[in-house]
Amino acid sequence: MTSIAELAEDRTVEGVFAVAKKERRRTRNGAAYLSLELVDASGRIEARVWDDVELLDKRFGQGDAVRVLGRVERFGGRLQLQVRSLEAAPDADPGSFVPALRRDADELDGFLEFLAGEIAHPGLAALTGSFLADPGLRDALRALPAAGGDGHHGYAGGLLEHTVGVATLCRETVQLHPRLRGDLLLAAALLHDVGRTVELTRGPGFTQTEEGRLLGHVHLGLRLIEERAENLEPEVRAELLHAVATHHDRGATRTAEAAVLYHANQLDAQAATRPVGTD
Secondary structure: OOHHHHHOOEEEEEEEEEEEEEEEEEEOOOOEEEEEEEEEEOEEEEEEOOOHHHHOOOOOOOOOOEEEEEEEEEEEEEEEEEOOOOOEEOOOOHHHHOEEOOOHHHHHHHHHHHHOOOOOOOOHHHHHHHOOOHHHHHHHHHHHHOOOOOOOOOOOHHHHHHHHHHHHHHHHHHHHHOOOHHHHHHHHHOOOOOHHHHHHHOOOOOOOOOOHHHHHHHHHHHHHHHHOOOOOOOOHHHHHHHHHHOOOHHOOOHHHHEEEEEEHHHHHHHHHHHHOOOO
């Protein structure tokens, strides 16, 4: 069996993958075809089903594991799998084909707890501690991407990796600029994407929940924080919510901490996704 990471142009492929996306489309001539995104632990690839569409469409659904025979071609500068035959693989667990982070999750968990332990403010420490003490949330950090399957850190555990990355950048910025309120900034960094835990479903598709589609992760995160921040001083709570609310909107930031969080979030996302040069 071939993994997605091993795929090469002009190569015949047989393998078992999970269907992250499935859409029925039509060509300019009106012929039906299937547009798929297939994933395994090593990555993802677009796929097309041109022949026997009516028959094959009934054999599987989005989120299923499938056994595929096809040929890899290059289209629009990217590899694409042209499917010749396809059938459901009921004995395979679709969850085992989710793209996964390359870093050690236990190590990242340790960094997460270390960063939370740096918060000295009693109210902010209690608030962040309440999230970290939630087994469901900790499990979701390991299971979900940071911004969906198509976004930055788009793999299981990406949310944990991104959260640690942004919080680390914020902590280091405080060392360079001690005028910043470090406890506030670090708490905001640790909680800035907590809404993703209710916005996204687990792999292989990492699709949005209905609530996530309608409200988005920022709104959902603010709601989760407010539910646990009743005992936080009103001024501190407002500053924290503001930083989280504006972490995707530079023009809306009104405090230095909110601005730093915005840039740290952008930096970690860009560093994880932009192509790098070759020697």
